[in-house]
Amino acid sequence: MTIEMHPSMGLKDAIEQRRAARAFRKEAIPDAILQEIMRLGVRAPSGYNLQPWRFVVVREQENKDKLKACAFDQPQVGQAPVVLICCGDRRVANSDYIESIIQQGMDVGAVNDKYAEVMRGAIPSLFENKPNFDSMQVWTNRHTMLAVAHLMIVAKSFGVDSCPMEGFVASQVKEAFNIPKEVDVCCLLPLGYATEPFKQYGGRMELEQVYFGESYGKQLTL
Numbered sequence: 001m002t003i004e005m006h007p008s009m010g011l012k013d014a015i016e017q018r019r020a021a022r023a024f025r026k027e028a029i030p031d032a033i034l035q036e037i038m039r040l041g042v043r044a045p046s047g048y049n050l051q052p053w054r055f056v057v058v059r060e061q062e063n064k065d066k067l068k069a070c071a072f073d074q075p076q077v078g079q080a081p082v083v084l085i086c087c088g089d090r091r092v093a094n095s096d097y098i099e100s101i102i103q104q105g106m107d108v109g110a111v112n113d114k115y116a117e118v119m120r121g122a123i124p125s126l127f128e129n130k131p132n133f134d135s136m137q138v139w140t141n142r143h144t145m146l147a148v149a150h151l152m153i154v155a156k157s158f159g160v161d162s163c164p165m166e167g168f169v170a171s172q173v174k175e176a177f178n179i180p181k182e183v184d185v186c187c188l189l190p191l192g193y194a195t196e197p198f199k200q201y202g203g204r205m206e207l208e209q210v211y212f213g214e215s216y217g218k219q220l221t222l
Helices: 011-017 031-041 061-069 075-079 095-107 113-129 136-157 170-176
Strands: 053-058 082-089 183-192
Touching: 011 136, 031 136, 053 061, 053 136, 061 075, 061 082, 061 170, 075 183, 082 136, 095 113, 136 183, 170 183
Parallel strands: none
Antiparallel strands: 053 082, 082 183
C-alpha cells in the first residue's frame, strides 16, 4: 500500500488541535508516517547545530510495559503504539563530535573554513563558561525539548496524537534501556491515535499576561 506523505491538516490547525492524549487506541502508526514524523521532528534548531537530542523508539509491548513500570504505571505508556524516550547527549561537547558537526556543515555548504574556526573556539568556551545555563544537562534538555515540540506538532499534522511526560524515574529508565551515563532522559513521548472523548482545551492566559513590551512587566501595545 502506498502512503501519501502529506499532512492531514495545516500548521495552524495542528497547533490548535494538539492535546496531551491520556489514552490511545491499539491502531499502529504506519511506518512511513512515523519515519516522516521523526525526519521532520529533528529539523528543530539547536545551538551551533549540535543536535544533542537522541531518541529510543519503543514499539514492542514487552518493552513498553517495562517502560511503564518506570513511569509510575501510567497507562498511556503501555497503550500507545510508539513511545519515544527523549534524551539529551552531553557528549556533544567533545572535540571529535564538534568536528563531525563541522564536517556535516561543510558537506552541505553551510560551514566554511572561517566559520569552522569560530565553532572550534566558541563551542568549548560556551560549555566551559555556561553563560546562561548551570549544567550541560540543562543545555541538552533545553534543545531536546525544542525537538520534542517539533515532533508533537508534526505528529498532529499527520493526525497522530502525543503526550509529553515527565512522570518517570530517570535512573530506572536509563538502566532498563541501556542509556549511557552521559545521556540524560529528558521526557517520554507516547505517540498514537487518542481514544475519544479527547482532552478538552484547558485555555491559555491572556497575551498581556505573558508578553511584555521592551521591559519585563511593562504593557505591550500592538
